[in-house]
Amino acid sequence: MYLNCKTYFSYHYGTYSTEELVKQALSQQVRALALTNINGTPDVWEFVKLCREGNIKPLVGCEIRNDHRFSYILLAKNEVGLTVINRFLSLHKRDKTLFPDRPSLSDDVYIIYELNKFDPAALRANELIGVKPAEINKLYRVPVALYPDKFVVRQPVTFQNTRYFSLHRLLRAIDLNTLYTKLNPEDLAGKDETFKLESEIISTFEEHPTILARTNLLIEECGIETTLKTDKNKKCYTGSLQDDRDLLKKLALEGITKRYKNTTQEIEDRINKELKVIDKLNFNAYYLMVWDVIKFAQASNFFYVGRGSGANSIVAYLLEITNVDPIKLDLYFERFLNEFRTSPPDFDIDFSHKDRDAVISYIFDRYGEDHIALLGMYSTFKRRAIIRELGKVMGLPKAEIDRLVRNQQVRLPEDSWQRKIEQFGSLLLKFPNHHSIHAGGMLISEKPIYTYSAQEMPPKGFATSQMDMILVETIGLFKLDILSQRGLGHIKDTISLVKKNKGITIDINRVDDFMQDEKVAAQIRKADTIGCFYIESPAMRQLLLKLKCDDYLTLVAASSIIRPGVSQSGMMKTYIHNYHHPDQVKYLHPKMEDLLQETYGVMVYQEDVIKVAHHFGGLDMAESDILRRAMSGKYRGTKEMDRLQQKFFVNCEERGYPAQISLEVWRQIASFAGYSFSKAHSASFAIESYQSLYLKTYYPMEFMVGVINNFGGFYRTEFYFHELKRAGAKVHAPCVNNSELFTSIIGDEVYVGLIHIEKLNDSLKERILFERNHHGLFLSLKDFIERVQPGLELLNILIRINALRFTGINKKDLLWRANFMQKRAKDQTVVAVLFQEEEVEFQLPELYSNPLEEAIDEIEILGFSLGDLFSLADTNHAGITLATELPAHVGKEVTVTGRLVTTKDSWTKRNEHMMFGTFLDAQGNWLDTVHWPNSLVKFPFLGNGFYKMTGKVMEDFGVYAVEVRAMVKIGYKV
Template identity: 50%
Template sequence: MYLNCHSWYSLRYGTLAIERLIELAKANHVECLTLTDINNSTGSWEFVKECTEAAIKPLVGIEFRREGQLLYIGIARNNEGFRELNEFLTRYNLSKTALPDQPDEFANVYVVYPFNSQLEHSLKDNEFIGVRSTELNRLFGRPLQYLRDKLVVLHPVTFENKQGRFLHAHLRAIDFNTLFSKLQKEDVALEGEYMLPVNELRKQFEAYPFILENTKKLMDSCAVEFDLKESKNKKLFTESAYQDKELLRKHAYEGMQYRYGNNNQQAKDRIEKELTIINNQGFAAYFLITHDMISYTRSRGFYHVGRGSGANSIVAYCMQITDVDPLDLDLYFERFLNPKRSVPPDFDIDYSWNQRDAVHEYLFTKYGKEHTALLGTMSTFQRSASIRELGKVYGLPKEEIDEFADFPQKVWNRNDLTKKIKRLADAMHNMPNQRSIHAGGVLISEKPLTYYTALDLPPKGLPTVQWDMYAAETINFEKYDILSQRGIGHIKEAVDIVRQNRGINIDIHDIPKLKNDPVVRQQLKTGDSIGCFYIESPAMRGLLKKLHCDDYLTLVAASSIIRPGVAKSGMMRQYIQRYHHPEKIEYLHPVMKEQLEETYGVMVYQEDVLKVCHHYAGLNLADADVLRRAMSGKYRSKAEFERIVQRFFEGSKELNRPEAITNEVWRQVESFAGYSFSKAHSASYAVESFQSLYLKTYYPKEFMVAVINNFGGFYRTWVYVHEALKAGCVILNPCVNESNLYTCIKGADVYLGFIHIANLESSFSSTIINERQTGGPYLDLEDFVHRTQITIEQVLLLIRLNAFRFTGKTKKELLWEVYNYLGHQKVKKEEVKLFNPPAKKYNLPELEHSILEDAFDEIELLGFPVSVDHFTMLQTRYRGDVFTKDLVQHVGRTVKMVGNFVAYKPVKTVKGEMMYFGTFFDVNGDFFDTTHFPNTTPEMPFRGGGCYLILGKVVEEFGFPSLEIEKFAKLPTVKDPRY
């Protein structure tokens, strides 16, 4: 009888999780249930799966609304009907047009209109009128002959009870962005929209048995079946499975020659083993599609990094999908693909932030928009956001909302209203809020995607499925993770700049050469890695120094143990101690020594968990991977997990392992598995780190310019400008005759780009560059003004940054002069002149100028000084008693330093107090780190950018010195001499 049920995927409307909806159906003896969420089919697959397990017949459909008004409900008669509904909704979503009053001519869909519909005299064979029990009195006395076969029961389900309706009403207020007191009656579902026992619902319609009969006939004639086991991805890359298999083998062996040569038997054996599993699992097309994408992007000069568990595959390495050698690192293929993997694996492919759109365009064009879409994601209500939304609904002032959201335990029981908001926020916790786009997932399907979902068109502008990665896993889709990052952008740009400036072609994918270069390894050991992907943060540079890291394997480990969970658990410190004193390690068992000697007995990687379970307890690698996934919270079958745990102990016993040692090995597996990180992930990061570091070591000027232009590092732009200075660059303000939109390098001269100038309109930046390219360099200010038609406000920005210094005139002379050309009138573009008349000359009085004036203009317009450094702007000439290079000689002493503030990291102690880690550099440009304990520094010690006077005790850990702060104050700067 239930043709119109809403789950919480009816966003900011429904309140019931699908699991709860089905529990209610069982409790009320419902045998057939229909999910019809509003303008989406997000929950359909989950619903069918859960209903089938609960022995309830599932039907699926969509409730179509326009601007909140119910138009009609579509119910799929079969799978083709589900596709028709999805296609119909997709068409209007992608075209951004309003839904029509009447739907398409559906062949496999029943349409149910609300009782007030004007169409009751012209209903088609598949169309019905839904009647609520509260509307039955309107049938009394009406002739029903023409409607007798067209009336069905309409009893919507939106919430569980009165409290659920109260929550629903608040969700509506949030959706409308209105005060709860101003919510209109028609904006809220009717009171009776909760589930009743089937007999009670039938009783309400007993005077009209034909309505009950019509409803039963409709439901009996519908059936959908969703296959959750079959892969939904595009099945073939070529025309047959055999051709796919042969093409994959061809690519793998051609790549083997590039990676290993022709005579590496270990590589051949591993390739054969992987090819067998790949083909048996039906994964050949997935590899080939990925390879094709990468071949295309390489042909366009794009750079990529293949990472994730896919880096465990030697086939992927040979096909240049990844740059991680799984033989070199002893990576298990089963971590990527094995017969018992419950969730489909995927490749993570990173491109530069400005190239990913081109990759999407290629995939969507090649495989068609019917078969290609971005993966969606579902943002949920979290407590802080819920409190903020509810606070607005009740009209609370912003200050009170902020206090409530930031300190709920302090505020929640302040009065009846705060208690109510707290209860509602708890009820909303983890409830879906809105659909969005997954960070990188792309789906390529065999059948049209509308067999599985309707599609949205978010601002990204590409069709996007209405469910997330977890639903995709359930449905059995393998996504292609096409990600973007700034790190790849600066690697590619640095290589391009080196080629343009020096005529040198760098093979940045020749990883063995990069990671074995002695000069690069020494640079790694010193922690001189500002600008380098993943190894430039203060914490990572400190870790590199503590480990004296100068090789690839140690960097791979460092990339894993730096992660928050590992560091917080104490494993990072334990690893460093064991690294320096391997002779003191006591291994539990010879197997543990054999398998974990590389990581000094610490399970740093997920692969370590696999190895221990496999070699110590005899689990096969597929079972070991199930265990690993379960412990990291990514596996949902409790029964399967418990079976494998039992197998771990049984296997250990069969291998005559001592029981006490087995218990301790299990304890370590259990505690480490949740924190451990994929070794393949870490290895991929380390490869990219070496690529960055190689460029920084040999081409530091070009590298730092590329980093500045990619805006994506750990630090702000001025820190990278400082590093470019250290590398020998001459940093110059923008110049209208030399600069481009982005920063450019000419010899050692680095001209900052127009993009860095605050409030300079991008259209003027383009005009300046285009006009210069077509008409030649600007002769003087007058020539510039007439050729660009620039406004007075915009040209003043350029003059203040001395962008016309080629004229030989001072800024003040130019400021005086420009008003003669522009004043308050807009310049009209003149025709190209055959001859440029000489510029007018003016006799001006001598105007005073100070370099500090330039510095203050630069701080205002660029965000940092160029003409002088931060230290020069201090009122004091004092620069500290000790400098970074001497710190290690003062361990245990209290010293006084002056540092330019770079960054800080706040951390909460066990007691809930705030402490901070700071990073500064001294007057010589060398970085040093500080620790600010709660009892020695103010609650918030940092007062923005600038230089600080620092008194602290020098401490040292594994050869890495830092300061524990005792006193700390920001130093005053000189005043702008103009004011």
């Protein structure tokens, strides 16, 4: 009867979660249920799983709509039918074409039209007519009895009750971007699209037993038999399982001589153990496919980092998938792959943002688009978006919406629109909002990917599954993460710049040498790490200083300690203290000392969570891994989490642990397990950090240009130019005769790239470079205008940023001349001339400019100034303490001035808002501040610029900051 059910994966339409839909069916003792979401099958496998658990027969398909209007229902007879449906959906989404009014599909798919759309006599064997209970009175004109095999009951299920119908109306208004009061009836589901009792439906159709009989027969005919949680991935890399096994072993053995000077028994035993487990769990092909991607990347000179738990594998290390030696770091393979894991692991491979798409294209070409898809995901409604969307469709003024977004505690009258937003917003939380793309996951299946999922076609043009990560695991697909990060672009571009600028070839893989380099160690010790991957943020730089970090293992630990769970739980401070005073470490329990001696009694890595849960809390390895995944948000549902928590405490009680100790251990697990890294992941990050550090230490100017040209890092671009100048570079504003598209360096001379002049369109930038490269330098203003034809507005921008300073003319004078020349030429057709005309000469009064005007032009056009802004700040420096002088004033009150770099929000134990500030002082050194709630309320931050602050100097493990008591924003000198 229920052949047309939707969940909230009918985006902006349905209001049932998948679980709620099945629960409702269970409560009404429904024996069969069809999931038919609009133009998609995203939650099919969760639906199938839940139905099977409830002993309900799952039927699957979709509801086809064109321009928000119902067309027909597709219902799969079997797995082949689902494949046909998914392919049908995908092809139309890919080509962005309307669905046909009457599709021609195989007999493995039933097509159910609405009443009176087609003459039943003209329908094919797999075409049916769906009759809604509300349409029963329309059947008196329809010859139902003549076509007993053509009519079925169609009771749509879209929402739970009248309250959720109201939510449905709001969702439709959001989708159509209109006021909900302006919706037309055809924009909405019928008010009767609820879960009516089956007995009521049967009663409605009692005069049409043939329709009931045909509906029951359809239910019997359709079904889905796919086994969940079984391997659906590409089975072989070479063509046979044995050849895969042999090739992987051969590659691993060949890798020994590349990676190790001497082979030990420990290395051989580890390799043999891993190969045995990899083979037993059918992971040979997966390793080889990843190896194949790495070979392509190496041949293409693409920089990459293999990270995540995959770095726990020595076989991955030998195949050069990762660069972390698990023997050296004592990483255990079981964190990546073991017989107890309930979900498949995956390799995470980072590429430069410039190279990633080429790698993805290679994988699509290598294995065929029918077997490849990017992993999908979905964005959910969050509080701010809910308020804005609901406020908009309810007609609230923008100012009122902004006020609601800012203030969560606002008191609302019962009958207000704001109260309605609050009420319906609470229902909408966590609803899927729209389909999206996972950060890097790729699927490679043995059968066509359509067997499991329809595909979307995002703007970049790579087919993307409608399933998310959880559902991929439910059916048994592994993902390969091909990720993007800009740090690798920094490294690659720096190496190229050093080669071009200094003629030096850098082997960036000499990481072991970098780790022994005293200059690099000194760079870490003083936290001079701006621009370096993962270790440049204010919090990370402070941590490095507090740890006095200058070695690889400490940097590995720091990469995990900085994560929110460890830092916010107070364990970061404990770790720092214990690190400096190992003889004073107080372990919660002797068992904990055995487990956490390496990390001074603190759980730093995900491996620590697993070890403690298993050896201390008595959970088996599979349960310990589920615990880790559940806390990191990679496990859907809370039932299993609740069970594990209960079992943990029961086991602790049986082992005789004091209750307060068990509670504290669990608190520590829960506080950071979701944010911590695996040790191998941190180790991979630390290797890339060392590569960046080496380049910054020995080639600081080229390195900073590389950072700037990749537009990536913790800070805004202007602060990387600041670092560039500190490194000794002479930075010049853009110049049409010297600048390239990206920032360039010759010797120590740096020209800002034209790309930073955002108001210039791309075609003009290309014309400037083409003309200069093919026809020589520009000789005069007139020459530039005639050759490039920039137009008056864009020409003025170039002049204001001093990009035509090669003329030797004052830029105000140049603006007058340019406007005169452009107006003269405005109506003239541009043609080639045999002889150059003489430029019109005229005298202008002397036009003065001041440094503030120059700075304002740069800020307006580039987004930042290249000069010394501190000299323009409206303050004198008498009585001002500099950042380098803070150690001499610990505990004392000082006054400091700083140019704001960034802020970080935080909350006290009382949940009061506080902030941390990062500034540059007058000498260009970094200055840190703390703003407690009372101070922040009285003296809030007022945007970027200069601030004068008074407060007490505080010291924490050798790191100095000012506890701000008062703060005022400083303007510029006029």
